[in-house]
Amino acid sequence: MPAPAASSPPPRTHAERRAMLATMRTDTLNRIEQAVLALFSQKDFHEVSLIDVARTAHVSLQTIYKYFGSKEVLVYAMLDVMLGRLAERMLDHLQGIDDARERLRKTLWVTVDYMDKHPAVILLLFTAVPVSRHNNIGIYESAELMGAFRGVLKDGQARGVLNNTVSSKVLLDVFMGILGRVILMHIVRGERRPLIEQFDEFFNIVWRAMSVE
Template sequence: MSEHVAPGGNEAPASEPTEQAVPATVRERLSPVVMEIYAAGDFHRVDMRTIAREAGMSFRTIYRYFGDKESLLFYFIQYWLSGLYPAALKPLDGDGDLHSKLLGVLRLHFEFYEKNPNIGRIIFMTVPLERWMRDPSYAQRELMLRMLNAIKDAQQQGAVRHDLDSRLILDMFNAIFNRAFLMWEYRRRSYSLVAQAEPMLSVLWSGVASNKGPAKAPASTSTKTAAKNSLTRKTSAA
């Protein structure tokens, strides 16, 4: 039977499962099973009946709350990441420089994935990105907006190159997570992931740091006109 069709055709699943809608008993029972199965296997080979069997729950119960294996996984990714956010936002608070803020955010992420490698495996290796990008859990909008604002502030202060799009800097920063985790897994976790934060950020920082002063606001029309008139008078006098 297709996982997208309700048993008997009568029971409609919740379209967007929320932490409030899913009973805590169901969530806590499924969480370790979902994590273990998705971290160890191919996303496309996982099926909800296997999850139901391993969790000792009925297929109907799981279907009632999630509907399909994609919604099930994305729900639990959001649930697991509650252990990372909003803690990862704390370095962005206060008046510190951007380098310190980015390093703090990077360290918190690496600490989390070093302690929870199966979550990292699921996020960076198992999830089909094309599908996940269409799910609200992918965006992490609050974190991204706060980081963009921090980057823009640093550009205005002259600490970061203002000839670069702030989104490009953010994309480069986010790319560190993916590559760092993949190589850590490939190398059998033979070193500290957290210890990679500072040298990795230093490489990025050397490319975006500015030696110039704060970004200057564009000259107003009246200022430009005055300067032009002054130049004309000087030329005439000569």
């Protein structure tokens, strides 16, 4: 189906998309977000069309094209919104914590707790977006989330408690690799026990992989 005529081109940069989404009615944005989560967690990416999203969200196709322009950008933008909430919560929880081990522990706890409560976000991230396209999600290039993660890791390296024979980027990859695999498979297997209930043991595994102990 060809795109309907638009009065102006959709935003192209992360900043432009965020600014434009800020003008959208909150209830409209929420409906689009829920439609994206529902549709892409149940079907493969290529099986979902923009008209499917528009119908499920009860908005016009014109609105979808105006704010996003394509299915790929729609998914990137919605993940930016969802993961942005995780970033805000993480920064809030890290305030006032000075101990490097406790900062890493809190970072993992906030992330696991968020993922436990929002499994559809994880499925969307890992099944609808190739890893090579994760940089198209604005939050991945922002100081809010990645800056917070790497800040914790760099601080731990500077204090001599985290492995400093590799770069903070490698430590971030180790952290995200373990976390992403464990959470994704937890969801795929249909585990009913929340992962947060195994948090202490999980953190000990992560800590041993990254620390100098």
